[in-house]
Amino acid sequence: MRKTDSLSRFSPWHPIILLVALFTGSCADPPENTFQGYVEGEFVYVASPIGGRLNVLSVSRGQTIKKGDPLFELEHELEASVVREATEKYREAMENLANLRKGKRPSEIQAIQARLKSAEADFRLARIEYDRRVKLNKRQFISEESLDRARTDQARKSQLVREIAADLKTARLGARPDEIKAAEAEADAVKAKLAQAEWNFAQKRQISERNGLVFDILYYPGEWVPPGRPVVALLPPENIKIRFFVPEKVLGRLTLGQKVFVSFDGGSTVNAHIDFISPRAEYTPPVIYSSQSRAKLVFLIEAAAEPDSIHLLHPGQPVDVSESSPKESSHE
Secondary structure, three states, rough: EEEEEOOOOOOOOHHHHHHHHHHHHHHOOOOOEHHHHHHOOOOOEEOOOEEEEEEEEEEEOOEEOOOOEEEEEEHHHHHHHHHHHHHHHHHHHHHHHHHHHOOOOHHHHHHHHHHHHHHHHHHHHHHHHHHHHHHHHHHOOHHHHHHHHHHHEEEHHHHHHHHHHHHHHHHOOOOOOOHHHHHHHHHHHHHHHHHHHHHHHOOOOOEEEOOOOEEEEOOOOOEEEEEOOOOEEEOOOHEEEEEEEEEEEOOOOOOOOOOOEEEOOOOOEEEEEEEEEEEEEEEOOOOOOOOHOOOOEEEEEEEEEEEHHHHHOOOOOOEEEEOOOOOHHHOO
């Protein structure tokens, strides 16, 4: 989602607003505690960071929506296939890591155990044969060469028992630590690619993150939407502001949170409160106020209307802002 700073950046209404204010201001100067202004709308422009053809548009201009409502959907076949591929690779990486951590399968361990038993049996037989030949050699019934062969055979079979026993221990321990770390790193990398693929896929479907009004539709189904280009312009109620300018001598009477009264054509009055006072002075825009006040320094003031009356205000609407209610002004 991208939000504009103000309506002035995108709307051509300001010249119209100012001309209307000029016309009204030229007829008669407003009372001292009444200031001319206009309604400002700060729009929220909803876009996808990834381009594509617009397949589904779920809203229409002027529709009121709530947070979580679907807005639009771009084509996403490519992103969906990338997600499927990344999911499969992540599954394989996790299976490989689990296999390295748990060592060999039970059937493989049983085969090593059987080999060890066979080697131990051969070693016992070779030791018996060697002891017998030692006795025969002492009686000079066999030669030294025959005794050496029996001794070598016993040593070779003893070594084989030790080797198979070491293989069995290694099989029970699993893979080496460096192999497990390498597999973990590979799984993390595949997981990151999967997360990126899922994010890309999710960006093709945009939902509203706030309550508001669908102010404008910028693309329609079938059109190609470039990356980052907004499709829908939303106007949340809290983004509707009343802007007006006050002279420097009046600024000291106004404070943040102060209640003001906003009136417009039709005789309606809306209660509002000041939520921003510009710290910087500027010259009065000549088309807003009468010719007598053009050279005076003024300060920008922004006010927010009460929630129950925001629906009465529309961006571009000229208004009068007063420090006192119309009833109080009539009594005076």
